[in-house]
Amino acid sequence: MxxxxxxxxxxxxxxxxxxxxxxxxxxxxxxxxxxNRLTSRQPDIQIDLFSTTDEDLHNKLxxxxxxxxxxxxxxxxxxxxxVELPGDTTWESSLHKIVCLQHIGS
Amino acid sequence: xxxxxxxxxxxxxxxxxxxxxxxAQWLKKPLTTLNQVATYNFHQNAARLxxxxxxxxxxxxxxxxVPQSDLAFIPLMPELTSNTSLIWSNERPPSAAAKFxxxxxxxxxxRH
Numbered sequence: 001m002x003x004x005x006x007x008x009x010x011x012x013x014x015x016x017x018x019x020x021x022x023x024x025x026x027x028x029x030x031x032x033x034x035x036n037r038l039t040s041r042q043p044d045i046q047i048d049l050f051s052t053t054d055e056d057l058h059n060k061l062x063x064x065x066x067x068x069x070x071x072x073x074x075x076x077x078x079x080x081x082x083v084e085l086p087g088d089t090t091w092e093s094s095l096h097k098i099v100c101l102q103h104i105g106s
Numbered sequence: 107x108x109x110x111x112x113x114x115x116x117x118x119x120x121x122x123x124x125x126x127x128x129x130a131q132w133l134k135k136p137l138t139t140l141n142q143v144a145t146y147n148f149h150q151n152a153a154r155l156x157x158x159x160x161x162x163x164x165x166x167x168x169x170x171x172v173p174q175s176d177l178a179f180i181p182l183m184p185e186l187t188s189n190t191s192l193i194w195s196n197e198r199p200p201s202a203a204a205k206f207x208x209x210x211x212x213x214x215x216x217r218h
Binding site for chain 2: 023031034035047054068075080083101
């Protein structure tokens with residue numbers, strides 16, 4: 001990704017909606033923080049989140065309905081630009097553990 | 107919960123290929139060797155099935171919180187983890203608003 005393309009001036013005001021499809025995941029802390037920083041600086045931008053299946057997410061990214069998708073790695077870098085969301089110890093909640101869920105009674 | 111433990115149990119698995127590919131690597135055998143009783147694509151529904159006693163769900167846990175108080179997580183041994191990416195089309199230029207989000211995601215990355 002060419003950083004020059006995205007390095008806009010802080011003083012510039014932009015409006016519009018950003019549609020983000022999330023593929024069978026819960027929103028991670030890292031992207032929530034980025035959205036918070038964006039909307040606090042650009043109050044005329046609205047974020048719309050859509051939880052959906054991976055297949056629907058790909059279709060709507062290809063058609064242009066979604067601006068972004070959030071998916072598990074490995075990302076499909078043939079068809080998409082991708083930026084890995086932090087998953088180190090500082091960002092514990094963005095680390096996904098695949099676990100087994102068991103019924104223990106009420 | 108080891109691969110050997112899991113093969114004994116009725117399982118509710120995700121429909122996500124990415125998870126299932128990782129899971130099969132962890133298992134060291136194809137998923138078809140398991141007793142898969144149901145699949146899901148929405149976490150809360152998997153939790154309901156477990157609650158109803160249908161089986162054990164393989165579940166991607168983002169927040170270390172159980173979705174319902176009558177459920178418990180059993181860690182997989184060895185641990186299985188994954189992380190995520192923000193992706194966007196490389197054929198369509200992002201909108202002005204979308205460029206701001208990309209910028210902020212990079213900023214959040216560089217601060218950590």
